[in-house]
Amino acid sequence: MIPNLNIVPFVSVDHMMKLVLKIGVERFLSDLAAYIEEDFRRWPVFDKTPRVASHSADGVIELMPTSDNRNYGFKYVNGHPKNTREGRQTVTAFGVLSDVATGYPVLMTEMTILTALRTAATSAVAAKALAPRGASCMAIIGNGAQSEFQALAFKALLGIRELRLYDIDPDATAKCARNLAGLGFAITTCHSAQEAVEGAHIITTVTADKQYATILTDNMVGAGVHINAVGGDCPGKTELHRDILLRSDIFVEYPPQTRIEGEIQQLPADYPVTELWQVLTGAAVGRRDARQITLFDSVGFATEDFSALRYVRDQLQGTGLYQELDMLADPDEPRDLFGMLLRAASPPGAVAA
Amino acid sequence: MIPNLNIVPFVSVDHMMKLVLKIGVERFLSDLAAYIEEDFRRWPVFDKTPRVASHSADGVIELMPTSDNRNYGFKYVNGHPKNTREGRQTVTAFGVLSDVATGYPVLMTEMTILTALRTAATSAVAAKALAPRGASCMAIIGNGAQSEFQALAFKALLGIRELRLYDIDPDATAKCARNLAGLGFAITTCHSAQEAVEGAHIITTVTADKQYATILTDNMVGAGVHINAVGGDCPGKTELHRDILLRSDIFVEYPPQTRIEGEIQQLPADYPVTELWQVLTGAAVGRRDARQITLFDSVGFATEDFSALRYVRDQLQGTGLYQELDMLADPDEPRDLFGMLLRAASPPGAVAA
Numbered sequence: 001m002i003p004n005l006n007i008v009p010f011v012s013v014d015h016m017m018k019l020v021l022k023i024g025v026e027r028f029l030s031d032l033a034a035y036i037e038e039d040f041r042r043w044p045v046f047d048k049t050p051r052v053a054s055h056s057a058d059g060v061i062e063l064m065p066t067s068d069n070r071n072y073g074f075k076y077v078n079g080h081p082k083n084t085r086e087g088r089q090t091v092t093a094f095g096v097l098s099d100v101a102t103g104y105p106v107l108m109t110e111m112t113i114l115t116a117l118r119t120a121a122t123s124a125v126a127a128k129a130l131a132p133r134g135a136s137c138m139a140i141i142g143n144g145a146q147s148e149f150q151a152l153a154f155k156a157l158l159g160i161r162e163l164r165l166y167d168i169d170p171d172a173t174a175k176c177a178r179n180l181a182g183l184g185f186a187i188t189t190c191h192s193a194q195e196a197v198e199g200a201h202i203i204t205t206v207t208a209d210k211q212y213a214t215i216l217t218d219n220m221v222g223a224g225v226h227i228n229a230v231g232g233d234c235p236g237k238t239e240l241h242r243d244i245l246l247r248s249d250i251f252v253e254y255p256p257q258t259r260i261e262g263e264i265q266q267l268p269a270d271y272p273v274t275e276l277w278q279v280l281t282g283a284a285v286g287r288r289d290a291r292q293i294t295l296f297d298s299v300g301f302a303t304e305d306f307s308a309l310r311y312v313r314d315q316l317q318g319t320g321l322y323q324e325l326d327m328l329a330d331p332d333e334p335r336d337l338f339g340m341l342l343r344a345a346s347p348p349g350a351v352a353a
Numbered sequence: 354m355i356p357n358l359n360i361v362p363f364v365s366v367d368h369m370m371k372l373v374l375k376i377g378v379e380r381f382l383s384d385l386a387a388y389i390e391e392d393f394r395r396w397p398v399f400d401k402t403p404r405v406a407s408h409s410a411d412g413v414i415e416l417m418p419t420s421d422n423r424n425y426g427f428k429y430v431n432g433h434p435k436n437t438r439e440g441r442q443t444v445t446a447f448g449v450l451s452d453v454a455t456g457y458p459v460l461m462t463e464m465t466i467l468t469a470l471r472t473a474a475t476s477a478v479a480a481k482a483l484a485p486r487g488a489s490c491m492a493i494i495g496n497g498a499q500s501e502f503q504a505l506a507f508k509a510l511l512g513i514r515e516l517r518l519y520d521i522d523p524d525a526t527a528k529c530a531r532n533l534a535g536l537g538f539a540i541t542t543c544h545s546a547q548e549a550v551e552g553a554h555i556i557t558t559v560t561a562d563k564q565y566a567t568i569l570t571d572n573m574v575g576a577g578v579h580i581n582a583v584g585g586d587c588p589g590k591t592e593l594h595r596d597i598l599l600r601s602d603i604f605v606e607y608p609p610q611t612r613i614e615g616e617i618q619q620l621p622a623d624y625p626v627t628e629l630w631q632v633l634t635g636a637a638v639g640r641r642d643a644r645q646i647t648l649f650d651s652v653g654f655a656t657e658d659f660s661a662l663r664y665v666r667d668q669l670q671g672t673g674l675y676q677e678l679d680m681l682a683d684p685d686e687p688r689d690l691f692g693m694l695l696r697a698a699s700p701p702g703a704v705a706a
Contacts, residue, residue, distance in 0.1 A: 005441055006366065012679035013359065016379075017697040025694070052405050056453045059590045061425050063416050067407045072414050074429070076449065080454020084687040088358055088455055096429065102441055103431020112682035116690055148691035172688055179691050216447045326365035328445045329465035331498075334437040335525055337469055338501035338532050341378070344370040350397045 006330030359683030
């Protein structure tokens with residue numbers, strides 16, 4: 001008998017926070033980025049599909065499955081911009097990692113925090129390959145739930161030390177600046193997106209409205225910058241003026257998904273883009289010169305969640321930072337599910353209704 | 354503030370068994386069948402998609418989402434025939450019900466037991482509409498984990514009192530007969546499928562091999578019977594000889610899925626079939642005459658799991674038969690996910706890596 005076949009470790013929000021704090025946010029981001037990059041480098045082995053989305057008037061609920069033929073992972077994630085008005089998160093998520101050989105789940109975890117971490121880590125992986133050499137200053141436009149994670153991932157992976165923050169809501173900027181105080185950044189709070197991008201080598205856009213927006217217009221973007229476009233991530237939601245896209249070299253995760261959800265939904269379906277995994281493996285060129293504008297049109301792909309699930313599973317051992325969920329029926333005899341139910345009855349005669 | 358926004362009730366295997374026993378298996382099946390029938394009757398409101406399957410050498414892992422625009426539900430389910438050799442279930446499952454307006458999960462539950470119950474309840478809903486009047490005797494070919502649930506569902510909904518059991522493994526038949534002893538059936542254990550179908554008004558086939566099989570050949574099926582074909586449910590897995598299909602009127606759940614997974618994968622893609630929901634609403638005719646062979650080519654559809662999730666959620670209140678999972682991040686300020694993490698740190702300076 002293999003023990004505890006039916007038990008699935010579950011990482012709650014509280015346990016995830018403790019795990020992140022135990023490892024340290026920046027080390028967590030660096031280590032997670034290594035898993036993400038590793039999985040991008042073996043991109044062809046993954047079973048890939050655009051996310052399975054269920055749209056409604058107020059938002060979207062999505063399932064994001066993938067598999068490397070050893071493990072299978074999926075994430076459940078919602079996106080409901082109006083949620084914040086009622087004290088809820090715009091985006092919440094949880095995920096499951098399974099063993100492909102048996103189909104049995106081996107990990108269930110909260111992924112709201114984990115998604116913020118993996119999104120930031122992915123942005124930094126892309127920027128490490130695409131941003132101008134010696135980049136030290138980043139503008140962050142949109143200072144909501146994702147902003148601090150972006151800042152710390154870019155500090156950990158690229159050595160970004162100077163931040164220029166702007167949000168349409170000054171309270172959000174103040175919150176971001178407060179949370180990042182003492183963590184090694186020189187922070188400038190700005191009063192417009194225009195002001196924020198001045199002198200920035202990297203521009204991160206990470207706003208949340210579910211609508212076509214123009215966070216950046218063409219005249220705001222100078223030669224040589226790297227744009228990390230995180231917020232445009234579903235049909236009808238973009239952040240950049242189309243003219244910026246036309247001046248940039250565009251890098252994406254998985255074209256069939258990005259063409260539906262990313263900034264490039266503004267462009268023809270055959271507009272040339274480069275896949276990030278090809279840059280990371282050396283099969284495609286990333287940044288060619290110092291004046292080029294590079295654009296990572298990030299929408300978030302299932303392999304990144306898969307990497308995050310793998311990473312968390314590998315860190316859990318010995319931490320005690322999980323609960324054991326009795327999630328899988330485990331009868332003594334696999335074909336005797338009903339007998340298991342019968343034997344759970346007390347007195348035995350209680351089964352018949 | 355809405356209390357406990359971040360808490361999701363979780364029904365473990367143990368709690369599910371206690372819930373089923375508390376309600377009583379047959380009443381559970383009858384009540385669940387009413388939910389399933391109700392959802393079939395409002396079929397057009399559902400957001401329907403074939404299941405999202407990830408196939409591997411040993412089996413399949415599937416996600417089955419659907420939504421009625423108020424709730425969203427999905428099931429994770431695997432199918433790994435070789436699992437039983439290692440003491441694991443061929444099929445295990447869990448599921449989640451969510452609120453479409455917020456995207457927040459409102460229930461997570463084991464679904465291995467629940468799937469067995471919903472599959473049986475669905476078979477009985479179909480048979481109630483299609484089986485010959487006064488049917489009292491059912492053959493069950495395949496006496497594994499699903500067999501007892503089928504028997505009890507057909508007793509509860511159609512008044513089946515006589516069972517004729519056959520399995521290629523006599524131990525399975527003995528197990529099934531033993532489990533059903535004392536529950537109001539006259540049981541005949543048979544030594545061949547041929548013997549089992551003699552005199553049966555309903556023939557249930559529910560075998561588990563992942564291969565083309567011929568559990569029933571054409572000469573074994575007499576006029577007037579209803580065939581409840583449960584076991585053929587994935588590409589390459591069928592139970593009935595093609596000639597039986599050609600003599601039957603075929604009823605299915607969701608044609609785009611059944612044509613891939615059901616018995617009708619043996620037939621041309623445009624072979625006429627009738628959708629069960631249309632029979633249940635009166636839009637299509639079910640059984641026309643006493644000599645007709647009706648065939649319910651069951652593969653299991655996402656709406657049935659949705660009905661089961663709804664049913665369980667409606668039964669939980671006041672039972673205490675669930676755990677509270679801390680699954681969703683719930684910062685005081687929704688945009689301040691990082692601040693929540695910061696405040697979880699102790700001492701406060703511990704965040705920076």
